[in-house]
Amino acid sequence: MAGDELFGELPERARPRADAVSRGTPRLREPRRDQIELQAVDIESLIGEDHAVRVIWAYVEGLDLSELEDQIKARVNRPGHPATSPRLLLALWLYASSDGVGSARALERLCNSHDVYRWLCGGVSVNYHTLADFRVGCADLLDRLLSEHLAALAKAGLIDLDALAQDGVRIRASAGAASFRREATLDRHLATAQAVVEELKREVDAHSGASNQRIRAARERAARERSERVKAAQTALAEIKRQRQKREEKRGNGKPRKEPRASTTDAEARVMKMADGGFRPGYNVQVASVAGEQIVVTVEVCNTGSDRGLMRPMLERLRELTGHLPGRYLADGGFGSAQDIEWAHGEAVEVYCPPTQSKHGTDPYLSRRRRRHIGLAGPDGEHSGQGAVQIPLDLRMHSCPLAQLGPAAIDRARPRKGPRRRALVRAHQQYLAGPSHGQRVERETSLAQRQPA
DSSP, X not given: OHHHHHTTTSOOOOOOOHHHHHHOOOOOOOOOTTSOOOOOOOGGGGSOTTOHHHHHHHHHHTSOOHHHHTTOOOOTTSOSOOXXXXXXXXXXXXXXXXXXXXXXXXXXXXXXXXXXXXXXXXXXXXXXXXXXXXXXXXXXXXXXHXXXXXXXXXXXXXXXXXXXXXXXXXXXXXXXXXXXXOHHHHHHHHHHHHHHHHHHHHHXXXXXXXXXXXXXXXXXXXXXXXXXXXXXXXXXXXXXXXXXXXXXXXXXXXXXXXXXXXXXXXXXXXXXXXXXXXXXXXEEEEEEEETTSOOEEEEEEEOOSOOTTOHHHHHHHHHHHHSSOOSEEEOOGGGOOHHHHHHHHHTTOXXXXXOOOOXXXXXXXXXXXXXXXXXXXXXXXXXXXTTEEOOOXXXXXXXXXXHHHOGGGGOSOOSTHHHHHHHHHHHHGGGGGOOOHHHHHHHHHHHHHHSOO
């Protein structure tokens, strides 16, 4: 037939079974993603009543942020778009740091998708640029708040600022090993960058196309910033040479040294030995805390690879911060500089630090200049010779607060102020779960029971 010849190439369709015809085809709920939904959301119910973020918000609400609020130009009955609340920005960074988030862009994404951050925002939109600018500009505010918190805790009797401890951690800088250049390479890169800047300036002035002019202006700005980074690296290289020459004059061994290098990405970064034994660009974050507690007193960042010689600058910083020096000071063997210890002894500070063993076999507890013994701790807090003193029990129970701060949250930041700002944000979280009076009494009772007769 004609119909058979017309559709003869089509496959034959299987005849439905009798039971399927009687039951009918199944009804299914298939997804339809082209439709629009309106959802009613109760922001207050996004998190539980006992969530930790509520503690952070209650803490931030009690802070005096008038210093930041006075800088806002938008006022009542005046033109201008309302600014994002500094209280909200500080709370976002506090919770984000405790959550292991250190990127402004990642924090912006969380504010749009995560229920906890949406609860904090309360319908206020934030962008990464505002978040990053706030963290850059709030270091002085965090320093002031840190001092106020210390004074309040000391007045309440929860901490003792007379017994402090110092420790350090090395963190990665946001610079690669390939960015370190020698002097000749830096000179060549600077000449190239300056030539590119001049050429792009001429192109921007010669052509009047609006879109092309913006592109050339962006390229010219990038080349100019590259030139500035190379100049900063040259300045850092000159400082490295000066320090190396000073060391050679003091205790040079006559061996040839490799030519110094500086980074064109982060001029302040230095190659230093990390905890895993490798050498990478980084910074040395120093933390002073209350011995026996997890309360940070102050944070400093330097680009010195060794801890030796960093005790005295931290003690001077503590005197500037608190108005007096601690009576007892605990540090590990890396801080065992004889000059720093003798200076502290002259300032009536008892230093508990393992002594460095001399290759000449001299008494490590003997002062070189005053020829008398000073208070140094022996191995494991035991008496190990004349002049050695036993570390008090409350100092020996000190645990490093760097584990609580989370070095990963302040990692990979530049320049030197970057790690310090992140460490300060982390330090403020300690007061959210600080030692209560009951915990303090219980701990002192435990110490008294463990104290040897």
